[in-house]
Amino acid sequence: MNVSTVPRTMRAAVIARPGGPDVIELRERPTPIPDTHEVLVRVHASAMNRADVLQRMGRYPAPRGAPADVPGLELAGTVVAHGPAAERWPVGARVFGLVAGGAHADYVALHEDTVAAMPGTMSWVDGGAVPEAFITAFDALEQAGARAGETVLIHAVASGVGLAAVQLARARGAVPLGTTRTTAKLERVLPLGLRGGFATDQGLDGLVPWVLASTEGRGVDVTLDLVGGPYLRTTIDAMAHRGRIVLIGTLAGAEATIALGVVLYKRLTIRGTVLRSRTLDERKRDAAAFGRDVVPLLARGAIHPVIDRVFPLERVADAHALVESNSTTGKVVVTMTDEPIPQAP
Amino acid sequence: MNVSTVPRTMRAAVIARPGGPDVIELRERPTPIPDTHEVLVRVHASAMNRADVLQRMGRYPAPRGAPADVPGLELAGTVVAHGPAAERWPVGARVFGLVAGGAHADYVALHEDTVAAMPGTMSWVDGGAVPEAFITAFDALEQAGARAGETVLIHAVASGVGLAAVQLARARGAVPLGTTRTTAKLERVLPLGLRGGFATDQGLDGLVPWVLASTEGRGVDVTLDLVGGPYLRTTIDAMAHRGRIVLIGTLAGAEATIALGVVLYKRLTIRGTVLRSRTLDERKRDAAAFGRDVVPLLARGAIHPVIDRVFPLERVADAHALVESNSTTGKVVVTMTDEPIPQAP
Numbered sequence: 001m002n003v004s005t006v007p008r009t010m011r012a013a014v015i016a017r018p019g020g021p022d023v024i025e026l027r028e029r030p031t032p033i034p035d036t037h038e039v040l041v042r043v044h045a046s047a048m049n050r051a052d053v054l055q056r057m058g059r060y061p062a063p064r065g066a067p068a069d070v071p072g073l074e075l076a077g078t079v080v081a082h083g084p085a086a087e088r089w090p091v092g093a094r095v096f097g098l099v100a101g102g103a104h105a106d107y108v109a110l111h112e113d114t115v116a117a118m119p120g121t122m123s124w125v126d127g128g129a130v131p132e133a134f135i136t137a138f139d140a141l142e143q144a145g146a147r148a149g150e151t152v153l154i155h156a157v158a159s160g161v162g163l164a165a166v167q168l169a170r171a172r173g174a175v176p177l178g179t180t181r182t183t184a185k186l187e188r189v190l191p192l193g194l195r196g197g198f199a200t201d202q203g204l205d206g207l208v209p210w211v212l213a214s215t216e217g218r219g220v221d222v223t224l225d226l227v228g229g230p231y232l233r234t235t236i237d238a239m240a241h242r243g244r245i246v247l248i249g250t251l252a253g254a255e256a257t258i259a260l261g262v263v264l265y266k267r268l269t270i271r272g273t274v275l276r277s278r279t280l281d282e283r284k285r286d287a288a289a290f291g292r293d294v295v296p297l298l299a300r301g302a303i304h305p306v307i308d309r310v311f312p313l314e315r316v317a318d319a320h321a322l323v324e325s326n327s328t329t330g331k332v333v334v335t336m337t338d339e340p341i342p343q344a345p
Numbered sequence: 346m347n348v349s350t351v352p353r354t355m356r357a358a359v360i361a362r363p364g365g366p367d368v369i370e371l372r373e374r375p376t377p378i379p380d381t382h383e384v385l386v387r388v389h390a391s392a393m394n395r396a397d398v399l400q401r402m403g404r405y406p407a408p409r410g411a412p413a414d415v416p417g418l419e420l421a422g423t424v425v426a427h428g429p430a431a432e433r434w435p436v437g438a439r440v441f442g443l444v445a446g447g448a449h450a451d452y453v454a455l456h457e458d459t460v461a462a463m464p465g466t467m468s469w470v471d472g473g474a475v476p477e478a479f480i481t482a483f484d485a486l487e488q489a490g491a492r493a494g495e496t497v498l499i500h501a502v503a504s505g506v507g508l509a510a511v512q513l514a515r516a517r518g519a520v521p522l523g524t525t526r527t528t529a530k531l532e533r534v535l536p537l538g539l540r541g542g543f544a545t546d547q548g549l550d551g552l553v554p555w556v557l558a559s560t561e562g563r564g565v566d567v568t569l570d571l572v573g574g575p576y577l578r579t580t581i582d583a584m585a586h587r588g589r590i591v592l593i594g595t596l597a598g599a600e601a602t603i604a605l606g607v608v609l610y611k612r613l614t615i616r617g618t619v620l621r622s623r624t625l626d627e628r629k630r631d632a633a634a635f636g637r638d639v640v641p642l643l644a645r646g647a648i649h650p651v652i653d654r655v656f657p658l659e660r661v662a663d664a665h666a667l668v669e670s671n672s673t674t675g676k677v678v679v680t681m682t683d684e685p686i687p688q689a690p
Contacts, residue, residue, distance in 0.1 A: 247605055249609075250609065253605075254606040255602060255603070255604060256602070256603055257601070257603075258600070259599060260617070264594075264617035267618055269615070270608070270614070271612075271613070272609035272610070274609050274610060277612075
């Protein structure tokens with residue numbers, strides 16, 4: 001396939017106006033033209049992220065340079081054309097990576113250094129479910145400096161990022177603990193290597209005693225917090241001396257009241273992180289680290305994405321609705337091509 | 346002088362019971378006997394810290410190993426005796442450093458690697474005012490990774506730590522901004538190199554616009570916060586992208602309500618720090634960094650402590666009362682020997 005065979009228009013999941021899942025419409029859009037160092041990728045699969053839902057509601061505008069009205073932050077696909085100075089990937093190369101938006105469409109143009117080679121053993125559905133969850137979780141563990149033997153508490157452990165974090169924490173010799181809404185969800189995570197879990201459907205009161213009992217009284221060294229809100233205060237009480245908290249999301253609320261005295265006394269670090277607003281140089285580094293440190297683990301099956309459900313692009317509105325239901329365990333994938341879709345579990 | 350000439354008892358400022366400044370009594374206590382790697386120091390000067398006041402009130406128990414009822418976290422003095430394996434300092438060496446308590450007394454025993462050589466040009470009063478403020482400020486700037494060209498906002502800039510931070514920020518090529526209660530206090534700090542100051546007696550509402558106007562709209566890269574409470578929320582709004590906040594104190598309150606969304610979006614780091622509870626190995630490293638990176642600046646007069654008032658040990662209760670008044674600019678020093686006391690400014 002070369003550039004002349006790429007159609008001039010493509011399908012894209014467009015936010016017609018801010019609102020519920022039904023405001024997403026499949027529309028015809030011009031196929032992007034790759035810029036100097038970009039590759040054009042035929043997207044085979046992408047996946048849903050909370051940011052797509054918030055963008056659709058009008059609560060999370062796309063950053064500059066990303067399409068304002070087409071969600072989609074990750075993709076797995078085939079290189080089909082190049083910008084004039086892009087030379088890293090041949091046509092036909094299987095790649096996966098992140099974009100700041102626009103991946104819920106048939107084609108995406110992105111810098112050639114922001115994708116990694118996708119293992120040949122991996123399906124498109126699995127590939128589409130990997131980048132955001134595994135790059136976010138890997139980057140958060142790096143920022144936390146999580147070391148072998150340390151304990152890592154993961155809130156919203158049944159989320160895509162949470163399930164990636166469990167596996168990546170194990171891969172570096174750390175001990176993952178996790179919280180999620182229900183015991184049923186926890187049970188799906190235990191086989192991935194979760195050392196222990198706490199169901200929050202009865203509230204957070206028992207969390208600190210449970211953490212202390214699980215860590216011989218030390219508290220956890222690292223927390224990856226996708227939940228925010230009231231969790232942060234309790235998390236601070238559950239940390240070991242010199243612990244590090246990485247804030248990745250605010251599902252439970254964007255405000256928190258915290259005990260500064262405990263932060264000082266324990267010498268804690270609280271760090272906020274987000275991938276989407278990163279500079280091109282940062283995104284290149286993120287992709288390089290992903291290719292170097294995470295993809296080999298995926299290639300040999302030591303870690304793998306967990307898929308909750310797969311929808312074809314025509315049904316992306318249903319994918320939005322499912323993510324909003326907060327009932328998923330793992331990723332909700334969107335496919336653009338005709339690879340057979342696995343049965344939902 | 347050798348060990349046989351050290352008196353067996355000494356004066357110590359003892360907290361008779363939790364309460365106001367009048368519960369501090371000078372009592373006779375056994376002179377400490379230096380342990381294996383310790384030196385015994387004849388204290389010539391120490392200084393007051395907020396922790397001394399809180400300890401006296403019963404709100405900040407001394408850590409294990411420190412005297413439970415004798416405050417005093419820093420000292421400048423002369424080595425007068427050694428533990429059996431201490432060999433680094435000769436008798437008569439002028440040293441200064443930190444202890445976890447007990448420095449408001451005539452003698453202190455402490456590990457030989459937790460003091461630094463005091464410049465010969467420095468008076469005891471100046472020496473006693475240096476360690477806590479300059480080690481805290483230097484360590485906080487290091488933890489924040491404050492670089493040349495970056496802007497550093499210092500809350501409670503007229504405190505001992507604040508005034509040290511202004512000078513140490515300048516010394517590394519960073520640009521210090523500061524807040525304090527009154528314009529009068531700010532004016533005393535400007536000659537030390539403060540680029541600009543904000544008086545908080547009219548509230549915090551104007552702080553963010555002032556910071557933005559002072560940083561060409563970028564916000565500050567680093568904040569050293571000795572104040573806590575409601576300041577943290579406003580500080581977060583005043584930070585530049587990827588800014589670092591180091592929490593050093595909670596003068597204005599130990600609780601804070603913060604906007605997690607901003608912490609994530611700006612990718613901020615909030616880090617709590619305290620010197621007093623550090624391990625011996627950490628305190629050795631702190632003293633080594635102080636000796637290597639800070640003392641040379643003091644020796645050549647590039648930086649210097651700012652003294653508000655000096656009291657002899659007999660009047661340490663008055664020193665407590667003065668610190669509690671929150672009216673000081675710089676350090677309140679306590680002297681144990683007869684060096685003439687400079688006039689109060």
